[in-house]
Amino acid sequence: MTLEYTLTTNSVEVTVLPVYIEEQSIPYEDCYVWMYNVKIKNKSPSTIQLLSRYWQIIDYRGKVNEIVGVGVIGEQPVIKPGEVFKYTSGAYLNVPSGIMQGKYEFLNEESIKTFEVVIPPFSLDSPYVNARAH
Template sequence: MIEYTLTTNFVEVTVLPIYIEEQSIPYENCYVWMYNVKIKNKSQSTIQLLSRHWQIIDYKGKVNEIAGVGVIGEQPVIKSGEVFKYTSGTYLNVPSGIMQGKYEFLNEESIKVFEVMIPPFSLDSPYIKTRPH
């Protein structure tokens, strides 16, 4: 398993994708992953996660965009030096793809909204012979 990490605007995002064999049904073109996300506030300010925007791109190039308020029903406030963790999931109709995206945060001291990039990460199942990305 590979962790993917990217720091933007003093916020470090680490993602660990995991293929879920038990929930996948390859003969019905259903491949399922969970991904663990860790968001570390490396700034001196308290920040709040406002929204997310994901791009899920399968290896054939089909793009699915997902946007919404917060993550897993929360808009967490993360103090300087603290970490927020959550787990979510996705599926594809093909055995491989990538996910990437961004979060929108509020700096509670300056009252400014800023973006934090989510590192692109591979969604690979054992049903693909070579990595397409």
């Protein structure tokens, strides 16, 4: 079963759809791989640009891995009012379950102010364990 997670912050809607990747995961070597599809919809009247990202990946044992970077997938997309930007990325854990959460920093091109958009926390659950981070 695949769940979509959606959250709107500062007139920007972020939807994440995580998918466990069986073919790339090697449970007996403690390697569990997910792909996640992200859809960012600009519901504001202004043109915005995604500047940076901050992720926390928390495994079900409580270990936290932080990822900070410029843009997403090598881009700093400009999103006009009503437009949607989509991208796909991936994550791996050495345990079968965890949670990802984070935020994006955007620039409002009209006010020249930066603002944060919260990424909805989402579960990374493999079919191999009943332990859950949530």
